[in-house]
Amino acid sequence: xxxxxxxxxxxxxxxxxxxxxxxxxxxxxxxxxxxxxxxxxxxxxxxxxxxxxxxxxxxxxxxxxxxxxxxxxxxxxxxxxxxxx
Amino acid sequence: xxxxxxxxxxxxxxxxxxxxxxxxxxxxxxxxxxxxxxxxxxxxxxxxxxxxxxxxxxxxxxxxxxxxxxxxxxxxxxxxxxxxxxxxxxxxxxxxxxxxxxxxxxxxxxxxxxxxxxxxxxxxxxxxxxxxxxxxxxxxxxxxxxxxxxxxxxxxxxxxxxxxxxxxxxxxxxxxxxxxxxxxxxxxxxxxxxxxxxxxxxxxxxxxxxxxxxxxxxxxxxxxxxxxxxxxxxxxxxxxxxxxxxxxxxxxxxxxxxxxxxxxxxxxxxxxxxxxxxxxxxxxxxxxxxxxxxxxxxxxxxxxxxxxxxxxxxxxxxxxxxxxxxxxxxxxxxxxxxxxxxxxxxxxxxxxxxxxxxxxxxxx
Numbered sequence: 001x002x003x004x005x006x007x008x009x010x011x012x013x014x015x016x017x018x019x020x021x022x023x024x025x026x027x028x029x030x031x032x033x034x035x036x037x038x039x040x041x042x043x044x045x046x047x048x049x050x051x052x053x054x055x056x057x058x059x060x061x062x063x064x065x066x067x068x069x070x071x072x073x074x075x076x077x078x079x080x081x082x083x084x085x
Numbered sequence: 086x087x088x089x090x091x092x093x094x095x096x097x098x099x100x101x102x103x104x105x106x107x108x109x110x111x112x113x114x115x116x117x118x119x120x121x122x123x124x125x126x127x128x129x130x131x132x133x134x135x136x137x138x139x140x141x142x143x144x145x146x147x148x149x150x151x152x153x154x155x156x157x158x159x160x161x162x163x164x165x166x167x168x169x170x171x172x173x174x175x176x177x178x179x180x181x182x183x184x185x186x187x188x189x190x191x192x193x194x195x196x197x198x199x200x201x202x203x204x205x206x207x208x209x210x211x212x213x214x215x216x217x218x219x220x221x222x223x224x225x226x227x228x229x230x231x232x233x234x235x236x237x238x239x240x241x242x243x244x245x246x247x248x249x250x251x252x253x254x255x256x257x258x259x260x261x262x263x264x265x266x267x268x269x270x271x272x273x274x275x276x277x278x279x280x281x282x283x284x285x286x287x288x289x290x291x292x293x294x295x296x297x298x299x300x301x302x303x304x305x306x307x308x309x310x311x312x313x314x315x316x317x318x319x320x321x322x323x324x325x326x327x328x329x330x331x332x333x334x335x336x337x338x339x340x341x342x343x344x345x346x347x348x349x350x351x352x353x354x355x356x357x358x359x360x361x362x363x364x365x366x367x368x369x370x371x372x373x374x375x376x377x378x379x380x381x382x383x384x385x386x387x388x389x390x391x392x393x394x395x396x397x398x399x400x401x402x403x404x405x406x407x408x409x410x411x412x413x414x415x416x417x418x419x420x421x422x423x424x425x426x427x428x429x430x431x432x433x434x435x436x437x438x439x440x441x442x443x444x445x446x447x448x449x
Contacts, residue, residue, distance in 0.1 A: 019185075021258060035410040036373075040264050043298070043403035043410075044188055044367040050402060062402045066417045066426070068409040 004085070009078035011056070012049075016041075016074075019048040030075030039074070046071065053077075059084045099294060100215060100230045101364075102167065102189050103137055103222075104180055105130075106198035107148035107158055110219050116154040123154075126161045129223050130197070134162055136226050140233055141240025143167040143187065143247055147179035147196075167247035176203045177210035186254065187247055188367045190297060192400060195230070197222040235290040239334045246365060249331030256330075268370050269442060272329040275374045276444045280314075280321040280338065287335045288314070288323075291361045297403040298337070298362035298372055302396030302424065305359065313340055313359055320382075324375050326366055337362030339375055343386055354429075355388035360404070367403060370440060376411040377437035378445055384432040391432055397424040411437045 009030055016025040016039060025039055032038040035046060054060050059081050061070050070080035108115045111131060114124025138144050145168040146155050155169035168186050170179035176198065184191050192213035198204050199219050208216045215230060225231050233240065253271065260267045280288065292305040299305075305313075314321055324337040339360045357379055362372050383391045393413060397405065397420065413428040420426040439445070 035406065041406075042264065042368045042370075043372060043406045044364075046406040047190075047297070047403045048185060062399065062405070066397065066405075066420065067414050068405055071406070071409065 004082040005075070005078045008057075008082045008085075009074055012053075012074060012078055012081075015049060015052045015056075019052065020045050028074060030073065030078065032074050034071045034074060034077065035068075041071075053081060057081050057085050099193070099233055100142060100195045101193040101294070102143040102145055102183070102187060103134070103195045103197065104145045104147050104183055105134065106176075106196075106200065106203065107146055107150055107154050109199040110197055111146070111158050111162075116148075116150050116157070123157055126158070127219070130219055131162055133222055133226055135164070137231055138164055138244060139241070140231070141236055141243045142231065142233070143189075143243060145169065145183050145187075146171070147176055147183065149173055165244060165248050167244060168251065175210075176207050180207060180211060180214065186251065188250075188364050190364075190400070193296070195222075195225070233290070234293055235286055237287050237290050239287060240290065242334070246331060246333055249333075250365070253328070253330040264368075265370070265440070268328075268440070273369060273442045274327045274444065275371050275440075275442060276325040276327075277375065277378050278323055278325070278446060280323045284323050284335060284338075285314075288321075288338050288361075291338060291363065295361045295363060296398075296400045297364050298360070298367065298407070299401055300357070300360040300393055300395045300404060302398040302401045305361075310359075316340075316342070318342055319358075322375075322378075324362070324366075324371060326369060326371055328369075333363075333365055336366040336371060337375060339379055341379055341382060343383070343388065353387070353389040354392050355383035355386065355390070356392045356394065358394060360393065364403075370442075372404070372407045373410060373437070374440060374443045376407060376413075377439045378443065380411070380430060380432060380436045381439060384436060389432055391430050393428045395426060395428055397426060 013026050017023055028039060034041050050061050070077050105111050111127060112124045113127045116123050134144055145166050146158060147170045148154055150171050152171045155166060155171050159166055168183040170182055180196060191211040195215040195217055196207050197217045197219060204216050207214055257267055260270060289307060289310060292310050313319060320341040322339050323335050326333040326336045340358050342356050342358060366372060380391055408428050413430045415426045415428045
């Protein structure tokens with residue numbers, strides 16, 4: 001289970017880098033907040049990330065999580081996805 | 086035979102960007118087969134392209150050709166493409182990059198290509214894109230998807246605005262600092278001001294064009310918008326955006342009602358019955374600034390809570406992301422069958438911060 005979360009977190013770092021064009025996101029810790037501070041995702045980058053997540057894992061975070069709490073940190077998003085694959 | 090798809094009448098299907106293939110589509114032949122003297126334009130499709138550009142619909146190309154091919158077609162058309170993807174990638178990847186570049190979701194795009202395989206690939210990978218043959222496109226000027234109801238000064242300048250956007254994004258890629266530092270670096274100016282009668286056509290346009298950053302989750306009928314705008318106590322606010330790269334003009338609006346006017350959610354609760362913002366403002370800190378200002382205005386007027394009624398759709402996820410970032414929460418148990426719910430935020434303690442590049446009615 002933990003390995004799943006870690007693996008998904010690694011894949012999410014790559015997706016984050018892809019949607020933002022910022023290579024430094026490859027190295028962020030799992031506790032990094034995604035919106036606003038931390039990874040600094042804005043609405044557009046967040047939407048593109050969720051689309052990639054849906055395409056890769058078949059997990060529609062926006063449909064399941066009204067308040068998008070799953071996006072609090074990289075780790076919470078990885079756990080949310082890992083629990084559904 | 087070519088006809089508008091079944092949902093053509095749906096107002097939410099307005100196309101914001103058309104991506105054209107070049108060979109045997111915009112050109113009457115293949116560019117590389119005769120690079121010395123490239124083939125002439127297809128006169129019908131080039132005419133369609135110009136008409137659509139005049140309606141404020143962005144024009145882009147995706148072609149397996151060197152970049153010179155896009156420059157050549159651009160000269161023939163006499164206008165600048167909002168985006169040009171020339172390379173050897175599959176078309177879905179090229180269209181995906183154009184969507185990301187322009188900040189437009191594939192649902193608001195059309196793709197015209199003579200090649201059946203390319204069309205099939207795009208239709209499979211990007212089901213939201215309206216995929217057309219050149220024959221379909223020749224008739225598209227009369228379809229509702231290509232007929233935005235209001236064409237404002239902002240709409241006519243849209244091609245230029247997206248050219249500004251390309252230069253801004255190139256600068257952002259080279260800039261080393263954070264997003265917030267970049268916004269300051271390029272002289273971002275967000276101006277929040279009371280709406281005037283002269284803003285009405287643009288507000289109507291926003292009500293039909295905005296989906297991603299729209300609390301209603303769908304176009305707002307003109308009559309409903311008029312009713313909201315004229316409600317007693319409604320504080321209608323506009324948001325304008327500019328930076329050193331260009332002036333985007335009026336990009337958004339919000340309606341704020343004090344608790345004394347609309348008591349439904351409870352005493353002390355101010356409501357924002359409508360927020361709409363152009364997707365051009367995505368990634369430029371504007372919606373975050375507007376939400377912060379709404380919280381602060383409502384708190385200054387004595388409200389203890391701000392409520393944003395929202396219809397949750399699969400398209401306004403960007404709006405929900407901004408609400409979440411500003412600390413709004415909704416109770417999942419209250420969502421109606423058609424997706425309506427109330428996002429709320431207590432106005433005690435720390436309020437979302439208002440960046441210093443925001444000019445508000447009380448601050449210059």
